[in-house]
Amino acid sequence: MEKNAEHTSHVHRDDEADKLGMWLFIFTELLLFGMLFLMYAVYRYRNPVAFQLGGEEIDVVIGVINTVILLISSATVAMSITAIQRGKKTQALLFLGTTLIIAVVFLVNKYFEWGTKIEYGFYPGGEALLELGHGTVLFFGLYYIMSGIHALHIIIGIGLFIYVFQQIRAEKIHKTDYVWLENTGLYWHLVDLIWIFLFPLFYLIH
Amino acid sequence: MSEEKHHISSYKSHLLVLLALLILTAASVAVTSVEMGAYNTLVAMLLAGAKATLVLLWFMHLRFDNKIYAIFTAFVIVLFLLVLFVTFFDYSYR
Numbered sequence: 001m002e003k004n005a006e007h008t009s010h011v012h013r014d015d016e017a018d019k020l021g022m023w024l025f026i027f028t029e030l031l032l033f034g035m036l037f038l039m040y041a042v043y044r045y046r047n048p049v050a051f052q053l054g055g056e057e058i059d060v061v062i063g064v065i066n067t068v069i070l071l072i073s074s075a076t077v078a079m080s081i082t083a084i085q086r087g088k089k090t091q092a093l094l095f096l097g098t099t100l101i102i103a104v105v106f107l108v109n110k111y112f113e114w115g116t117k118i119e120y121g122f123y124p125g126g127e128a129l130l131e132l133g134h135g136t137v138l139f140f141g142l143y144y145i146m147s148g149i150h151a152l153h154i155i156i157g158i159g160l161f162i163y164v165f166q167q168i169r170a171e172k173i174h175k176t177d178y179v180w181l182e183n184t185g186l187y188w189h190l191v192d193l194i195w196i197f198l199f200p201l202f203y204l205i206h
Numbered sequence: 207m208s209e210e211k212h213h214i215s216s217y218k219s220h221l222l223v224l225l226a227l228l229i230l231t232a233a234s235v236a237v238t239s240v241e242m243g244a245y246n247t248l249v250a251m252l253l254a255g256a257k258a259t260l261v262l263l264w265f266m267h268l269r270f271d272n273k274i275y276a277i278f279t280a281f282v283i284v285l286f287l288l289v290l291f292v293t294f295f296d297y298s299y300r
Contacts, residue, residue, distance in 0.1 A: 023278065030282050031282065031286070034286040038289060042294075045294070071228060072224065074224075074227075074261065078264075079217055082215055086214065185265075189261055189262075189265045192265075196258050197251075200251070
């Protein structure tokens with residue numbers, strides 16, 4: 001903490017504490033999703049065949065596309081931090097804007113993915129789903145809850161990106177004060193991290 | 207200001223990490239069609255774990271930041287694995 005002492009006298013700001021707070025929040029998020037993954041593991045252990053059948057109904061191509069673009073968006077948000085650290089405002093905005101667009105595209109893909117499922121009756125309480133029995137109902141329940149909560153995080157991420165984008169444009173976030181961008185980046189990487197596990201467990205189930 | 211002390215990752219390093227992540231993604235898709243029984247899930251989780259490690263260490267900067275973040279993160283992961291282990295210990299011997 002020795003490096004914070006020098007500027008407490010003029011501006012009250014503690015970037016390290018801000019970041020620590022963000023990490024603590026990330027840990028609660030990891031445990032939230034962790035418990036959902038635990039549920040998935042137990043239900044899959046008890047209904048292996050039903051989970052495999054359920055997995056076959058899920059569109060791998062959309063899953064791969066969303067995985068690839070989400071990974072790219074993680075790199076672009078990291079690059080926007082590099083840009084701001086170097087004092088390159090336009091580049092930072094460009095990278096952040098790219099991340100924002102990708103986040104929206106991810107949701108559009110999700111809309112089509114879910115839309116097709118719902119159209120065929122594969123939604124909680126849907127007729128096609130109920131015919132497949134208890135295990136598959138559990139599989140799709142988890143699919144909608146887990147990728148739904150993940151999508152909610154994407155929506156919150158979009159809100160954060162819009163706010164941070166404006167702050168950079170207004171030069172409120174700049175070379176020497178960018179903890180908002182850094183924490184938004186951390187949040188976005190968390191969203192990516194969760195998807196890294198959701199993708200093989202739902203889309204690549206074997 | 208204190209920021210001069212911060213490690214600044216280059217664009218190139220971010221792109222290299224991205225490339226590695228995309229290669230691992232391609233590998234996990236490719237390996238799905240190989241029949242390995244129960245090991246398919248294990249391999250898929252190991253590949254996902256490798257990807258998660260890359261994201262944590264480079265994108266989330268754990269490699270360069272104060273070590274306390276990495277220690278906390280490791281603690282949370284171990285806690286989760288312990289809960290998973292205990293749960294399955296329970297389910298397997300009912």
